[in-house]
Amino acid sequence: MGEKAGRRRPGPLAGLLVAVVVAAGCMGGGLDQGEPEQPGPRPNGPAASPGADSTRADGTTSVAEFKQDFSDAVGIAERYWTDRFRASGKQFQPIRRVVPYTRSGEVSCGGEGLPRNNAVYCSAGDFIAYDVNWSVGAFRQVGDAFLFYLLGHEYAHGVQVRLGIRYNFTIQQELQADCMAGAYIGDNVRSGTLTLAEGDLDEFREGLLAVGDDPNQPWFAEGSHGTAEQRTDSFFRGYENSLDACGLG
Numbered sequence: 001m002g003e004k005a006g007r008r009r010p011g012p013l014a015g016l017l018v019a020v021v022v023a024a025g026c027m028g029g030g031l032d033q034g035e036p037e038q039p040g041p042r043p044n045g046p047a048a049s050p051g052a053d054s055t056r057a058d059g060t061t062s063v064a065e066f067k068q069d070f071s072d073a074v075g076i077a078e079r080y081w082t083d084r085f086r087a088s089g090k091q092f093q094p095i096r097r098v099v100p101y102t103r104s105g106e107v108s109c110g111g112e113g114l115p116r117n118n119a120v121y122c123s124a125g126d127f128i129a130y131d132v133n134w135s136v137g138a139f140r141q142v143g144d145a146f147l148f149y150l151l152g153h154e155y156a157h158g159v160q161v162r163l164g165i166r167y168n169f170t171i172q173q174e175l176q177a178d179c180m181a182g183a184y185i186g187d188n189v190r191s192g193t194l195t196l197a198e199g200d201l202d203e204f205r206e207g208l209l210a211v212g213d214d215p216n217q218p219w220f221a222e223g224s225h226g227t228a229e230q231r232t233d234s235f236f237r238g239y240e241n242s243l244d245a246c247g248l249g
């Protein structure tokens, strides 16, 4: 996972706090407000909202549209993981809430205010929170496929918690979440729930480039997510080969 609220305070209790309070700050930085824009993956069938086809050749996606698309992506993730859990004889409890925010500190995870320009899964409250303005900016810059990656990655952190997966290094946790996001998207494309438009795979590549760590950051550093290349590799391994490729077959 990303930054852990508890580990920012050094000291003997740090480990304990981490066990209780985890904010996976995943996507921060790296993306600027910017340019366009290609048609993205659209939910098909029951997942499609009435507005879901109204994409966006003009690059004027509104916050309201983004929130709608985001909740479509959440619905697809819930069904996806419910089915996967059922297939292995387990019951899946969907992530409790998805909370858009606009101001620093408006939403707290385990007593710490969340900063702007990020999206996180907070294990303390079992919710996903995202800075909606930052997300819409990324969405406009990278393209709307990015939304599915963003949600898929954060949702994967909630799944990791449910499965009790806790690696020693954040980079392992993060790269697995990238792989699981890839599997979520790839499997839904294969089943026909999502349709990728021309250019969407390039959007994923661009989005992953933008969220890669600085190449000088040591891989073992707390909060490391992986270089752009590592994140791209993990995502596409999941995308092409499903959860087997993420160690979750």
Ligand SMILES: [Zn+2]
Binding pocket: 001, 002, 024, 025, 026, 027, 153, 154, 157, 174, 177
């Ligand atoms: Zn993450």
